[in-house]
Amino acid sequence: MSEILDLSGRVALVTGAGQGVGRQVALHMAAHGAAGVVVNDYFQERAEAVAAEVEKAGGKAIAVQADVTSFDAVKAMVAKAEAQFGKVDILVNNAGNAGANPDPDARKPFWETGPEAWNSFIGVNLYGVINCTAAVVPGLIERGAGRIITVISDAGRAGESGLEVYSGAKAGAAGFTRAIARTLGRYNVTANCVAIAATATPAIKARLEANPERTKKMLSNYVIRRPGEPADVANMVLFLASGASSWITGQTYPVNGGFSFAL
Structure with missing residues (x-):
């Protein structure tokens, strides 16, 4: 029986x-057989460190510095990924918070x-996606x-006092994802x-x-009274990247310890 979470042949x-x-997602992808992992960060040295972890664990990776708020930088990043691995099959939009600076x-x-100040949040969380x-x-x-997987926040689902613009940017990313799911399903x-x-x-x-x-x-405020771990998030991202989720699209999955519930 084949492993349902196997990513063999796919590049993330x-x-x-x-x-x-993001680091844990990259490690998860490699551990489940991804043919290549493109490790992006605003800071080249951080990307290189994680790419080295992937390689040490037996995976294949390249580190690519890029500011996701710049479309030209993003296009250059994807071109580097395709030059190295031939393609990109899985995009994980993880860059967030208020950006690197x-x-x-x-x-x-x-x-x-x-x-x-608002663009600190809107640039990376919405335009970056x-x-x-x-x-x-x-x-x-x-x-x-x-597969396109975007990491948002419960702030985008429920709203967060003091993080109004961030909440709006994350909600915008979720709305964009639902729309692109409708557009791309036929492919x-x-x-x-x-x-x-x-x-x-x-x-x-x-x-x-x-x-x-x-x-x-x-x-x-959490039903499960502990903070999440990066692996908790990476597990869900892996599921959505794999063949196990082939009939799921346009959805938002909370990974939040029961901080808020979803229908």
């Missing part, structure tokens, strides 16, 4: 993969800021198969989202451990 491009969730005012109440998707779609259509290309909540990436884990009382209060 993971944005924002130099750390945290967030505006210092990005965390202030949005009405006290302006477009420059659109740019990367546009760059890979022609190849997916030509080959008649593919055997699926598009889905994974909505995550508090996930213990190294940076978040340090903040959680620094204030145990605050963390305990936060986790009281």
